[in-house]
Each structure stands twice: as structure tokens, then as C-alpha cells.
Amino acid sequence: MADERAMSGEDSIIARYFKPLATDAGALGLNDDAAVLKARGEDLVITTDAIVEGVHFLANDPPDTIARKALRVNLSDLAAKGAFPAGFVLTLALRDVDDGWLAAFARGLGADAASFECPLLGGDTVSTPGPLTVSITAFGHAPPDKMVQRSGAKPGDRVLVTGTIGDAALGLDILRGGRVADALADDPAGRDALVARYRVPEPRNALAGALREHASAAMDVSDGLAGDLTKLCAASAVSALIDAPSIPKSPTTAALLKRGAISVETLVAGGDDYEILCTVDEARYEAFAERARSAKVELTSIGTVLAGTHIPQFLDEEGRAIVLKRLSYSHF
Amino acid sequence: MADERAMSGEDSIIARYFKPLATDAGALGLNDDAAVLKARGEDLVITTDAIVEGVHFLANDPPDTIARKALRVNLSDLAAKGAFPAGFVLTLALRDVDDGWLAAFARGLGADAASFECPLLGGDTVSTPGPLTVSITAFGHAPPDKMVQRSGAKPGDRVLVTGTIGDAALGLDILRGGRVADALADDPAGRDALVARYRVPEPRNALAGALREHASAAMDVSDGLAGDLTKLCAASAVSALIDAPSIPKSPTTAALLKRGAISVETLVAGGDDYEILCTVDEARYEAFAERARSAKVELTSIGTVLAGTHIPQFLDEEGRAIVLKRLSYSHF
Numbered sequence: 098m099a100d101e102r103a104m105s106g107e108d109s110i111i112a113r114y115f116k117p118l119a120t121d122a123g124a125l126g127l128n129d130d131a132a133v134l135k136a137r138g139e140d141l142v143i144t145t146d147a148i149v150e151g152v153h154f155l156a157n158d159p160p161d162t163i164a165r166k167a168l169r170v171n172l173s174d175l176a177a178k179g180a181f182p183a184g185f186v187l188t189l190a191l192r193d194v195d196d197g198w199l200a201a202f203a204r205g206l207g208a209d210a211a212s213f214e215c216p217l218l219g220g221d222t223v224s225t226p227g228p229l230t231v232s233i234t235a236f237g238h239a240p241p242d243k244m245v246q247r248s249g250a251k252p253g254d255r256v257l258v259t260g261t262i263g264d265a266a267l268g269l270d271i272l273r274g275g276r277v278a279d280a281l282a283d284d285p286a287g288r289d290a291l292v293a294r295y296r297v298p299e300p301r302n303a304l305a306g307a308l309r310e311h312a313s314a315a316m317d318v319s320d321g322l323a324g325d326l327t328k329l330c331a332a333s334a335v336s337a338l339i340d341a342p343s344i345p346k347s348p349t350t351a352a353l354l355k356r357g358a359i360s361v362e363t364l365v366a367g368g369d370d371y372e373i374l375c376t377v378d379e380a381r382y383e384a385f386a387e388r389a390r391s392a393k394v395e396l397t398s399i400g401t402v403l404a405g406t407h408i409p410q411f412l413d414e415e416g417r418a419i420v421l422k423r424l425s426y427s428h429f
Numbered sequence: 430m431a432d433e434r435a436m437s438g439e440d441s442i443i444a445r446y447f448k449p450l451a452t453d454a455g456a457l458g459l460n461d462d463a464a465v466l467k468a469r470g471e472d473l474v475i476t477t478d479a480i481v482e483g484v485h486f487l488a489n490d491p492p493d494t495i496a497r498k499a500l501r502v503n504l505s506d507l508a509a510k511g512a513f514p515a516g517f518v519l520t521l522a523l524r525d526v527d528d529g530w531l532a533a534f535a536r537g538l539g540a541d542a543a544s545f546e547c548p549l550l551g552g553d554t555v556s557t558p559g560p561l562t563v564s565i566t567a568f569g570h571a572p573p574d575k576m577v578q579r580s581g582a583k584p585g586d587r588v589l590v591t592g593t594i595g596d597a598a599l600g601l602d603i604l605r606g607g608r609v610a611d612a613l614a615d616d617p618a619g620r621d622a623l624v625a626r627y628r629v630p631e632p633r634n635a636l637a638g639a640l641r642e643h644a645s646a647a648m649d650v651s652d653g654l655a656g657d658l659t660k661l662c663a664a665s666a667v668s669a670l671i672d673a674p675s676i677p678k679s680p681t682t683a684a685l686l687k688r689g690a691i692s693v694e695t696l697v698a699g700g701d702d703y704e705i706l707c708t709v710d711e712a713r714y715e716a717f718a719e720r721a722r723s724a725k726v727e728l729t730s731i732g733t734v735l736a737g738t739h740i741p742q743f744l745d746e747e748g749r750a751i752v753l754k755r756l757s758y759s760h761f
Binding site: 129130133135138140143151174178180203218219225226238239247248317 | 485
């Protein structure tokens with residue numbers, strides 16, 4: 098800067114905390130109004146997700162985990178769409194400037210941007226009298242017309258999910274001092290594991306290439322498995338039958354369910370899983386499963402795509418339909 | 430949707446108000462997790478700007494103007510960078526669901542998306558306990574490596590701005606019941622004109638092609654002419670000399686200045702102009718001015734780029750340097 102006076106508080110925040118992250122040439126050192134992204138002859142896949150203090154994260158969550166969650170929920174969308182990360186822009190609405198908080202936030206963001214090879218390209222920092230809000234728009238590359246959509250599921254396809262389901266919703270309940278916190282009063286390690294799943298999801302970007310090659314439809318589970326599967330089925334004009342006991346659960350979650358401390362509904366309507374839900378033709382299943390093993394991503398068959406447009410059904414161990422009062426988390 | 434239960438409040442907002450705007454094939458009808466943008470062999474120019482209730486707009490501003498401003502501040506960046514609009518994604522953080530408000534917001538957004546040929550590609554709707562926040566990331570096309578940057582200004586170049594400067598800052602003062610409101614107590618038409626400039630800026634997208642062809646550097650004036658020129662000069666490692674009386678002003682603003690009701694500083698440090706500030710080599714000036722005339726964009730020479738890295742100087746009618754206590758609006 099030519100003169101000290103030219104650097105506003107906003108410029109100074111950007112210079113101090115975010116310029117070090119803007120290593121990609123297209124970011125122009127965050128010195129311009131816009132960034133440049135080269136498409137390399139591919140389609141750009143664009144996703145945007147915002148997280149709000151008190152809604153998607155808690156005010157006392159560690160700032161580095163807030164940053165990582167904000168980026169990872171977007172990376173999870175790119176993964177589900179079979180796209181490779183190309184970069185992101187960040188909008189930060191801040192109530193005040195807390196240097197310790199910002200330094201930790203930028204550190205977490207930078208670490209994930211580097212490890213997922215998704216560089217910061219630009220952004221906007223604004224003041225707000227309200228809750229801290231982190232809005233990220235992320236970009237991915239996919240070969241022309243190869244983005245995996247929600248709409249390709251066919252009757253007979255397997256329904257698959259990565260990782261485990263329900264942990265994050267239980268983690269949130271613990272942070273809010275709910276009944277899961279009580280149920281795990283004697284299990285601090287179990288509590289910590291669930292809270293960690295809520296705070297820092299594990300996007301499955303390692304599976305993007307395999308999804309593009311083999312999945313007939315895919316999306317990430319962000320609002321709850323039941324609701325998200327319903328959306329995928331609706332987009333594909335199909336239904337599905339899910340074997341609830343086969344839904345993958347972490348040991349802590351499985352134990353809570355067995356004890357009756359939680360219900361299946363808590364797991365499948367809870368949200369914040371950021372696992373991948375996909376459908377794969379039976380003939381491609383083995384090849385896909387092999388790719389998942391190579392990528393070290395846990396993959397579980399949980400059901401089958403059916404013809405029809407009725408809402409997907411979840412069956413219990415006796416084959417009876419589970420009545421779900423709600424399917425997912427909704428903001429409104 | 431397969432079942433009524435599958436449609437959450439958030440889905441319903443999207444279906445009712447925003448799907449009608451998502452006419453581009455890449456938006457996938459807002460039925461997917463991501464959008465697809467075809468780069469057509471060009472660079473993607475990416476810009477992001479958020480506006481917050483109580484900071485960038487007022488709670489009782491008409492919802493259609495809030496939507497239009499949110500999109501136009503981004504369109505203005507694309508224009509300044511010489512990029513043609515390709516689309517945008519919207520993140521809306523809402524305190525509650527007010528159907529009348531949302532309908533008007535979507536109507537304003539749709540009208541501008543259509544007239545600027547910048548379709549809605551996707552978005553995220555989240556709840557917030559805080560102020561309404563509208564965050565938009567917009568995309569533009571520019572031929573490879575042709576985005577106009579801030580960094581190309583050369584000594585001897587003309588410094589030019591489009592439209593008029595300062596009106597929006599005065600409009601905000603009026604809405605806040607400040608001294609400009611008093612000074613224009615007898616001039617409701619003048620007040621309305623300034624308020625309109627604050628609420629709905631006029632992005633200069635018609636000038637994008639000419640800027641790409643002729644400008645050595647450009648940016649849009651969003652935080653104040655003085656501060657933004659200082660940034661452009663810093664990025665270009667030059668300085669500038671500005672003839673303050675030649676800064677283009679609307680009749681109302683010019684009259685206020687003449688009466689001493691406002692100072693030059695109010696105009697050049699006020700922000701929210703969303704006009705284009707650019708530098709053009711003298712040899713290209715006539716061709717550029719001709720293009721501006723064809724595009725019906727008012728263009729005014731206000732000074733000259735100088736060698737050196739001192740802060741740009743604004744001279745008054747007697748050629749004396751004007752001391753500016755502040756250069757621009759800063760959030761922090």
C-alpha cells in the first residue's frame with residue numbers, strides 16, 4: 098500500500114489473515130476486485146453453503162473448526178458431484194475484529210485449503226451486528242457433461258452411503274446439553290468423538306473420480322439421510338427401500354441405539370453427516386466398491402432403488418416400515 | 430417432490446420464489462447440490478459481495494431494491510473487470526419467512542437477472558437470528574488472460590470515471606435523516622434521486638468490452654473514489670493527480686457542494702457509487718470515449734496517472750491539495 102491511511106480495517110484483516118492463503122495465481126494476491134479461474138476445457142461445478150453461528154455452529158466452537166466446517170460442507174458437495182476442487186471464495190460477516198479468533202480461523206481454513214487442494218481465490222469481509230456468518234462458494238472441475246446429478250437413479254440400483262450416519266446430529270445434541278450428553282455421561286471419549294464429527298465433517302473427495310465413473314446418482318447427506326434420499330428419489334422419479342439396521346453407525350452410536358437412548362429417526366433425520374449417498378447399478382457395484390477400498394472410504398449398501406414415486410421406506414429388523422415423523426432438518 | 434413431507438420450509442421457499450428464476454440449463458432447476466457452468470474456452474471471472482441489513486441497506490428498504498443492489502454490486506465488479514455476466518449464486522440468510530417480502534425480493538432479482546443476462550445458477554437459504562444478509566457470488570466470461578486488473582495503470586494515463594460520484598453516499602445520509610436531508614428539505618425530487626442512487630446502483634456492464642480493449646487498469650468505485658483510486662494506484666505502483674472540480678456530479682449534488690452543505694470529502698470518501706474508475710493511455714482515449722458514447726455511458730476525465738507511490742492528490746479549483754481526513758468507507 099502506498100500509504101498507511103489507504104489500508105482500512107477490512108484491508109488489514111485481508112492482508113494479515115487471508116493473503117497468505119491466496120497462493121493460487123488466479124487469486125491475484127487478493128489485490129483485485131475479482132479472481133480468475135481457468136476452466137481447462139472442463140465444466141465448472143459450483144456449490145455454495147453458508148454456516149451461521151448459533152444455527153450451524155456454536156459461538157464457542159473453536160474458530161479453526163468453524164473455518165474447516167465451512168469449507169468442508171462445500172467440498173462435500175463437490176465430492177458428491179464427482180468434481181475435483183478448483184478453489185473457493187469466502188464471505189465473512191463479522192461482528193467485531195478479534196485477532197486471536199481470526200488467526201485461528203485462517204489457520205484452520207489454510208490447512209484444509211492446502212490438504213484438499215482447494216485454494217482461496219477471493220472474498221468479501223463485511224461487518225454485521227448479528228451472528229458470525231461464513232459463506233463459501235466453491236468450484237470444482239468435471240469433464241464436460243459428467244457432473245454426477247441427483248437424477249440418474251434407476252430401479253434395481255444399490256443405495257450406498259459412505260462413513261457412518263447420525264454421529265454429527267448426536268454431537269450437536271451433546272454440545273447443547275441434550276439427552277445424548279446424559280446418556281454418555283460416563284463416556285467422555287464417546288462424547289468427544291461425536292462432537293468432533295459435528296464440528297469437522299470428513300468430505301469424501303477421494304471418491305469423486307469413482308462416483309463420476311460408476312454412480313447413477315449422488316448427493317451428500319447434509320440435512321438428514323431420510324430427507325436427502327427422498328430428494329434424490331424425487332429428482333430421479335424413483336423410490337427406494339432401505340434396510341435401517343444396515344445403515345452404518347459408529348460404535349458409540351450403535352450402542353446408544355441398542356440401549357434405546359436414541360431412535361432411528363434421530364440418526365436418519367438429524368443431518369450434518371456430510372457423507373455421500375449414491376446409487377450404483379448392480380453390474381458396477383464391485384468395481385465401485387473396489388475404488389472405495391482403494392480410496393480408504395468406508396462404503397455400505399443400505400438398500401435398493403425401486404420403481405414408483407412413493408416416499409422411500411425404512412424397514413426395521415423385522416421388515417416393518419418405520420414411521421418417521423420428520424425426514425430432515427429444515428431451517429424454516 | 431414425491432411427498433409433501435419431503436418439502437421442508439427451505440425447499441418450499443426455493444421452489445416458490447427462486448426456481449422460476451433458474452432458467453439456465455446449468456442451474457439444473459435448483460434440484461441439485463451444485464450448478465454447472467460452461468467456460469466456453471474463456472476464463473471465469475469470479476467476484477463475491479455481501480450486503481447486510483443495517484450496514485449496506487436499511488431494514489425498510491423495498492425488498493426488490495435490496496435484491497437488485499445485491500446483484501448489481503457484483504455486476505459492477507464484472508463490468509470493471511471487462512467480463513460479460515455468466516450467472517450467479519445467492520446465499521440468503523433470513524430471520525423469518527415473509528412471503529410478501531420474498532416475492533418482491535425474487536421479482537426484483539429476476540428482473541435484473543434477465544436484463545443483465547446473468548441467470549441464477551444456485552444458492553443456499555439459511556436461517557439467522559441476526560440481520561438479513563444477502564451474499565452473491567457472480568461469474569463472468571473473459572477471453573483467456575484478458576481480465577482487466579487494477580495493476581496496469583501507467584504514468585501519463587488518463588484517470589476516468591463513469592456516471593456521477595457521491596450521490597449514493599448522500600442518499601444514505603438522507604435515509605438516515607442526516608444533514609443532507611435537512612439541506613434538501615424543500616427538494617423532494619432531489620432527495621428521491623439521491624436515495625434511488627443509493628438503493629439501486631447502475632452497473633456499467635455496457636462498457637465491459639471497451640474496458641477490456643482500452644483500459645490499462647480498472648475497478649469499480651464501491652468504498653469511495655479516493656480510497657479506491659489509492660488502491661488502484663498501489664496495485665499499479667503509481668500515483669495520480671485528480672482535479673476535484675472535474676469529478677462528475679449530479680445537479681443536486683453539485684448544488685449542495687456549491688452551497689457548502691457538503692464537502693468534497695463527503696463525495697470522494699462516501700462509497701456506494703458503483704461507477705467505474707479506470708485509466709486509459711492517452712493514445713487510446715478517443716477510441717475509448719467513442720465506445721462509451723455508443724454504450725450511452727457518461728465518461729469524465731478527472732486526472733492523470735503520475736509516477737511515484739505517494740497517495741493520489743485531489744486539487745481544488747485553485748490548484749491546492751485538498752486534505753482528506755478519510756479516503757473511504759471501512760467496515761472495521
